[in-house]
Amino acid sequence: MIGMPDPFTRRRLAKLAAVPLLSPAQSPAQDQPADDLAIQRANLNRWREQMKQVKLPRHAEPAVIFKA
Amino acid sequence: MAQIGDDVFFASLSQLQDGIRTRKFSCVELTRAWCDRLERYGPRFNALALLLREEAMRQAHDADGYFLRDRVRSPLQGIPYAVKDLVAVTRHPTTWGAKPFAGQVFDEDATVVKRIAKSGGVLIGKLSMVELAGGGGYLFPAASLQGPGLNPWDRSRWSGGSSSGSGSAVAAGLVPFALGSETSGSILTPSAYCGVTGLRPTYGLVSRAGCMALSWTLDKIGPMARTAEDCALVLAAISGGDSEDPGSANKRFIYAPQFVPPVKELRIGYNPTDFTEGCTPETRPEFAKALDAFRSLGVKMIETKLPDFPYGPMVSTIISAEMGSIFEDLVESGKVDELADKRQIAGIKTSQEVLAKDYLRAMRIRRLVQQSFAKMFLDFEMFLSPARNSIASKLSDPLNRPGPASSPIIPAGNLAGIPALCFPCGFAEGLPIGFALAGPPFTENKLVGVGKAFQSATDWHKRRPPLG
Numbered sequence: 001m002i003g004m005p006d007p008f009t010r011r012r013l014a015k016l017a018a019v020p021l022l023s024p025a026q027s028p029a030q031d032q033p034a035d036d037l038a039i040q041r042a043n044l045n046r047w048r049e050q051m052k053q054v055k056l057p058r059h060a061e062p063a064v065i066f067k068a
Numbered sequence: 069m070a071q072i073g074d075d076v077f078f079a080s081l082s083q084l085q086d087g088i089r090t091r092k093f094s095c096v097e098l099t100r101a102w103c104d105r106l107e108r109y110g111p112r113f114n115a116l117a118l119l120l121r122e123e124a125m126r127q128a129h130d131a132d133g134y135f136l137r138d139r140v141r142s143p144l145q146g147i148p149y150a151v152k153d154l155v156a157v158t159r160h161p162t163t164w165g166a167k168p169f170a171g172q173v174f175d176e177d178a179t180v181v182k183r184i185a186k187s188g189g190v191l192i193g194k195l196s197m198v199e200l201a202g203g204g205g206y207l208f209p210a211a212s213l214q215g216p217g218l219n220p221w222d223r224s225r226w227s228g229g230s231s232s233g234s235g236s237a238v239a240a241g242l243v244p245f246a247l248g249s250e251t252s253g254s255i256l257t258p259s260a261y262c263g264v265t266g267l268r269p270t271y272g273l274v275s276r277a278g279c280m281a282l283s284w285t286l287d288k289i290g291p292m293a294r295t296a297e298d299c300a301l302v303l304a305a306i307s308g309g310d311s312e313d314p315g316s317a318n319k320r321f322i323y324a325p326q327f328v329p330p331v332k333e334l335r336i337g338y339n340p341t342d343f344t345e346g347c348t349p350e351t352r353p354e355f356a357k358a359l360d361a362f363r364s365l366g367v368k369m370i371e372t373k374l375p376d377f378p379y380g381p382m383v384s385t386i387i388s389a390e391m392g393s394i395f396e397d398l399v400e401s402g403k404v405d406e407l408a409d410k411r412q413i414a415g416i417k418t419s420q421e422v423l424a425k426d427y428l429r430a431m432r433i434r435r436l437v438q439q440s441f442a443k444m445f446l447d448f449e450m451f452l453s454p455a456r457n458s459i460a461s462k463l464s465d466p467l468n469r470p471g472p473a474s475s476p477i478i479p480a481g482n483l484a485g486i487p488a489l490c491f492p493c494g495f496a497e498g499l500p501i502g503f504a505l506a507g508p509p510f511t512e513n514k515l516v517g518v519g520k521a522f523q524s525a526t527d528w529h530k531r532r533p534p535l536g
Contacts, residue, residue, distance in 0.1 A: 036411050037418060039414065043205070044422060047378075047382075048381075050378040050381040056432055062435065063432075
């Protein structure tokens with residue numbers, strides 16, 4: 001139930017040295033599966049780094065409630 | 069034999085009810101006409117997953133019996149509708165829009181289907197969707213069992229996802245209303261792109277029992293219809309506690325327009341840049357005009373900004389982690405490779421690698437998001453933004469094309485679990501644009517009140533796409 005994927009731009013891609021850049025002539029539709037996996041792994045890492053920017057109080061509990 | 073034409077196909081629910089009560093047409097005639105229309109035009113927009121004509125005619129016959137005995141159970145009695153194909157309907161395939169699940173059949177109706185049946189609504193079909201509701205992150209609109217959702221306003225454009233069929237079917241008058249689902253944007257996006265009114269309810273207000281799970285803490289089921297009031301009437305029928313859904317809030321929605329304060333007394337927060345630099349250039353003048361129309365309702369507009377959090381990374385991490393568990397067997401069986409979108413396949417595979425600490429970090433920040441939103445809504449009652457910052461994309465365009473940084477209302481609102489109403493507010497290059505109006509949890513009645521006031525003053529929601 002996701003409206004649109006998180007934007008992943010070439011500019012952002014360029015910042016991630018481990019990820020091969022698509023050449024301008026290469027359509028994303030022609031991605032090889034290995035590229036897709038690398039891109040998605042890079043996404044996970046990027047999300048982690050962006051979330052780390054938030055100063056999290058030690059007492060902040062996750063937004064999940066366990067009911068006994 | 070009643071003549072059923074465009075005025076009926078684009079009528080509101082109360083107009084349809086009036087027509088049935090005054091014997092302009094029967095429920096059977098209405099259902100037959102809508103089944104014919106959905107069967108004829110549904111495939112034109114890749115919107116139809118399954119037509120349920122036989123059962124629908126039986127239900128319509130029953131509904132006529134109720135009307136003959138002057139028994140009216142709800143405003144939905146005798147009204148045809150359809151559901152996104154992630155909602156279980158007994159004895160029929162529920163494909164989740166994905167090839168690996170094409171033959172899947174459940175032996176029980178989803179709670180929402182049971183509730184509408186109890187209200188007398190007539191289920192005429194199931195509507196197409198993005199495979200697995202987009203979990204994993206798809207790159208192209210073609211990520212669906214039925215092919216890309218085509219926009220009734222321009223078939224070279226996408227209808228939006230993941231409730232693609234629900235959006236295009238309502239817009240083209242193929243059903244009076246439909247159910248969609250939203251984890252992060254899947255009701256608001258197709259509603260905005262197709263020019264229909266969609267209501268994403270507060271998390272927990274509508275049971276998800278019998279519906280595909282993508283993210284337990286984010287999934288919501290909601291109506292897509294012609295007007296804000298129609299959404300309210302449907303929400304009243306489907307809301308309520310359900311012991312089968314652990315996320316249920318055990319609350320009901322009661323549509324009570326008499327309790328909506330006059331719009332002139334309402335304070336609405338908005339970020340002006342969301343409607344200018346935050347939008348694609350072709351939509352800016354149209355959003356400016358729409359904002360003027362909104363202001364002319366007399367509401368007090370307050371400039372503000374949403375609290376600053378990494379909403380996108382948070383929502384993506386949470387969906388990946390929860391989906392990773394939900395679809396673990398799909399990955400292990402190798403059937404994930406049968407999906408249509410390669411980027412999505414990779415996303416589902418890598419969801420197996422999300423670290424617990426990242427998921428928990430996202431969920432801990434989410435708590436802060438909820439607190440910040442609660443504080444924000446002390447200063448104003450609602451927050452207005454563009455539902456999408458562009459018109460519908462071309463079918464051939466990848467969905468990660470760079471564009472202006474849009475309002476984060478979709479991921480932010482979904483993380484906070486708050487309701488949002490999307491309603492059409494104009495056209496740019498012949499394609500609809502829409503507003504998203506969000507409020508604190510369980511304020512759907514107020515949101516609908518404001519949406520109704522806007523729709524009384526404008527006619528964007530009454531526009532009809534040419535079927536050709």
